Amino acid sequence: MESKDEITITEKDVMNIMDVFTRVPPIILKMVVKGNKNVVKSFESQIKDHEKQLDSEEMVKIEKVLEMEVTELQGILKKAYLETGQKQLEILADPHAEEFISENLKELKRILFPSRSI
Numbered sequence: 682m683e684s685k686d687e688i689t690i691t692e693k694d695v696m697n698i699m700d701v702f703t704r705v706p707p708i709i710l711k712m713v714v715k716g717n718k719n720v721v722k723s724f725e726s727q728i729k730d731h732e733k734q735l736d737s738e739e740m741v742k743i744e745k746v747l748e749m750e751v752t753e754l755q756g757i758l759k760k761a762y763l764e765t766g767q768k769q770l771e772i773l774a775d776p777h778a779e780e781f782i783s784e785n786l787k788e789l790k791r792i793l794f795p796s797r798s799i
Contacts, residue, residue, distance in 0.1 A: 694742050695757045707768040714781045721788040747790045751783045
């Protein structure tokens with residue numbers, strides 16, 4: 682397996698991780714973003730179940746995405762929105778969603794990588 686430094690993160694990798702947010706209807710996503718809700722915590726058991734199906738390379742990619750700056754992630758989301766027109770991506774790319782994304786990614790890191798969480 683490649684080392685963590687050798688694995689490159691693509692736009693597709695980011696989109697795979699953010700996929701859970703894009704399944705939510707735009708009006709609901711807008712409400713949870715505005716309210717800065719911790720939606721990851723609500724799905725903790727499903728996340729842990731899904732984690733068992735991931736190989737080590739997928740886990741390294743997830744960890745690298747979780748370590749990215751939110752503004753960098755939002756740039757990728759904005760680009761994906763411009764390509765797809767998917768309203769959820771526009772909502773997440775908005776600077777007002779930065780805290781929502783940050784808090785939910787911290788929670789995801791706490792669940793998937795508890796020994797490395799702050």
